[in-house]
Amino acid sequence: REVVDVRYVAAMNPKSGNFTILDRVLRHFAVFATNMPDRADLVNIYGQVLQAHLGTFKNKDVKTNLAPALTNCTIELHAQMMKNFLPTAVKFHYQWNMRELFNIFQGMCKANVKIHNASVPIAQLWTHECLRTFKDRMPLQSDMTKFDELLTTIQKSFFSELPPHAFDY
Numbered sequence: 001r002e003v004v005d006v007r008y009v010a011a012m013n014p015k016s017g018n019f020t021i022l023d024r025v026l027r028h029f030a031v032f033a034t035n036m037p038d039r040a041d042l043v044n045i046y047g048q049v050l051q052a053h054l055g056t057f058k059n060k061d062v063k064t065n066l067a068p069a070l071t072n073c074t075i076e077l078h079a080q081m082m083k084n085f086l087p088t089a090v091k092f093h094y095q096w097n098m099r100e101l102f103n104i105f106q107g108m109c110k111a112n113v114k115i116h117n118a119s120v121p122i123a124q125l126w127t128h129e130c131l132r133t134f135k136d137r138m139p140l141q142s143d144m145t146k147f148d149e150l151l152t153t154i155q156k157s158f159f160s161e162l163p164p165h166a167f168d169y
Helices: 039-054 058-082 096-107 119-133 141-158
Strands: none
Touching: 039 058, 039 096, 058 096, 058 119, 058 141, 096 119, 119 141
16 A cells, blocks of 8 residues: 555644654654753854844953853853742743743843943843843742842852942843
8 A cells, every 4th residue: 555645743742751752753744843952052152143243342341251251141040040940830931941041132132332332231231131031020029039149149150350230220
């Protein structure tokens, strides 16, 4: 017998079941969703985007030093959010994925050369984008406080050379 004009349609639930698919089976399908990229890939992707945008700035410190630090601290913050703020039945919207990273970097790429002409205004913009992306989705004050502590810890570890008021906006 010969089978003609047959199409395969399949779906997988990323929350349950086995995540490994044999290559012999996978070759028959188009993949529309993938797992979260590795940290090195995220640094490469978003770091280049931010470096290209900040490369147009006149301040040499902003051009060279700030993009790698902003990229690494944003990815670290995102990883800590995925680790510390897990979804529950009440907080089902705590689904942290690449959309949040994209939102932060999209906001960072709106930095204006005339307004954000030094490290401090860019650090304030980064803080604002992180608060807008993560904290605005939190319904409980306890979660907001925990997020503020996490954000402060990450700011101090990645931006020790900036003054403490740099992250006030």
